[in-house]
Amino acid sequence: MKKIIFDFNLENACVDKKKLEENLKKLEPEVDRIGESLQNSYDSDYASINLPSDKACLESVMALIENKKKLDIEMLIVIGIGGSNLGTIAVHRAIHGDFYNDRLCECGNNELGGSKNHGQKGQIMPKVYFADTVDTDYICDLLKIAELELKAGKNILINLITKSGTTTETVANFEVFLHLLKKYKPKNYYDYIVAITDNGSNLWDYAKKNNIACLQVPIKVGGRYSVFSPVGLFPLGFLGINIEDLLSGAQSILPECLRVSECDSLQVNQAAISAAIIHENYINGKNIHDTFIFSKYLKYFGCWYRQLVGESIGKKLDKFGDIVHVGITPTTSVGSVDLHSVAQLYLGGPMDKFTTFITVEPKCEIVIPEEKDFEEFVENIHGKSLKFVMNALANGTKEAYKNDKRPFVSMHMPLVDEYFMGQLLQFKMFEVIYFGFLLNVNPFDQPQVELYKKEARKILVAKK
Numbered sequence: 001m002k003k004i005i006f007d008f009n010l011e012n013a014c015v016d017k018k019k020l021e022e023n024l025k026k027l028e029p030e031v032d033r034i035g036e037s038l039q040n041s042y043d044s045d046y047a048s049i050n051l052p053s054d055k056a057c058l059e060s061v062m063a064l065i066e067n068k069k070k071l072d073i074e075m076l077i078v079i080g081i082g083g084s085n086l087g088t089i090a091v092h093r094a095i096h097g098d099f100y101n102d103r104l105c106e107c108g109n110n111e112l113g114g115s116k117n118h119g120q121k122g123q124i125m126p127k128v129y130f131a132d133t134v135d136t137d138y139i140c141d142l143l144k145i146a147e148l149e150l151k152a153g154k155n156i157l158i159n160l161i162t163k164s165g166t167t168t169e170t171v172a173n174f175e176v177f178l179h180l181l182k183k184y185k186p187k188n189y190y191d192y193i194v195a196i197t198d199n200g201s202n203l204w205d206y207a208k209k210n211n212i213a214c215l216q217v218p219i220k221v222g223g224r225y226s227v228f229s230p231v232g233l234f235p236l237g238f239l240g241i242n243i244e245d246l247l248s249g250a251q252s253i254l255p256e257c258l259r260v261s262e263c264d265s266l267q268v269n270q271a272a273i274s275a276a277i278i279h280e281n282y283i284n285g286k287n288i289h290d291t292f293i294f295s296k297y298l299k300y301f302g303c304w305y306r307q308l309v310g311e312s313i314g315k316k317l318d319k320f321g322d323i324v325h326v327g328i329t330p331t332t333s334v335g336s337v338d339l340h341s342v343a344q345l346y347l348g349g350p351m352d353k354f355t356t357f358i359t360v361e362p363k364c365e366i367v368i369p370e371e372k373d374f375e376e377f378v379e380n381i382h383g384k385s386l387k388f389v390m391n392a393l394a395n396g397t398k399e400a401y402k403n404d405k406r407p408f409v410s411m412h413m414p415l416v417d418e419y420f421m422g423q424l425l426q427f428k429m430f431e432v433i434y435f436g437f438l439l440n441v442n443p444f445d446q447p448q449v450e451l452y453k454k455e456a457r458k459i460l461v462a463k464k
Helices: 017-037 047-053 055-069 086-096 136-151 168-184 202-209 230-238 243-252 270-283 296-313 343-348 386-403 418-438 449-462
Strands: 005-007 073-079 127-131 155-161 193-197 213-216 288-294 315-317 323-326 329-334 353-360 408-413
Touching: 005 270, 017 047, 017 270, 017 418, 047 243, 047 418, 055 213, 055 230, 055 243, 073 136, 073 168, 073 230, 086 127, 086 230, 086 296, 086 418, 127 136, 136 155, 136 168, 155 168, 155 230, 168 449, 193 202, 193 230, 202 213, 213 230, 230 243, 243 418, 270 353, 270 418, 288 296, 288 386, 296 329, 296 418, 343 386, 353 386, 386 408, 408 418
Parallel strands: 073 127, 073 155, 155 193, 193 213, 288 329, 288 353, 353 408
Antiparallel strands: 005 408, 315 323
């Protein structure tokens, strides 16, 4: 079976082989600990790596999807923020693309790209919107769209996701949409809600009390690591994403991300190698990590990865409680668009960035017509495919980075589908866990996030 390709060259990555091998040696006990946690189910901090193989979880999600499909839902509203929706958006946009809500064709018609497994033949898939902000204008517009659907006699489903059950923005938005839902479905509004939260949270208790369907997130699985839990599986599955393939892809790359070998170590655990290269560059002053993605549909993968890195790596204290203030700033660039916005900075500005390039194999082919009128506009593109042009731009960018000694590694996806998205997401979660270990920080907590929440609560209390 094919897999995503991680490609690095020591010279292009600007790392010394001996130092890289030393870092990989340091990682061996961490690799062993993670491997052992596979036997401990959800009892350790590494609980998320058990999600792809959790058959009971998958079955409960699939059963609820089938149950809610019977309601003929035409609009799904996912209410969540951060780890509660970024993974879902990343996979949805990667597979379905930017024009999903504009599709009026039946499921199974694959003309606009995406998976071949978007539901049963003849079944119309629901539109989807994400309420991930308390931006008044955005929520106002979304409310209008939802009310138009309800007024027309159509059904909407609210998927409420908050691990703690107390996320301010999520609870605020839920109350607003719940009020709308009760207006049009006063007797059975609860049928049109699915809550996903920790077992025992206030939301869990509320859902059970009000006959609202509920799926639980394993306690030890943090939000940014939860895409393979019901947090991602339910909304994605409801939208016709093949979540079994997604999990299979994640499961398939586990052995590679857990390998340790004393011989030829630079060809073994590629997630560890990626982490070690990023770490070595960070030590050498590259405190910005740019993910340069030559695929417009993978832009939201970059948003997911930004949270994963930001919350996992940016820490005031190390594991011993000493003040260290470490962290690498994650940025996302989209090729070839951002070659026309930030390439000047990247190739002429400070030498403070490390880059991971991601390229993909397109699902279709478009050939540029051989029109004589345009031959003098741009030479050597006519009769060539857009894929060829994109590859030329991507490879030209890498060559420019190499010539200017701007460190980088590369990844390539053989196809943007559920299986390879599962691989990519899992690879990156391992990479960040290993990077956290090398920095001697806890990649599973986010204590400073509570600081702004504390201050916001003070303001909310004062305005009562």
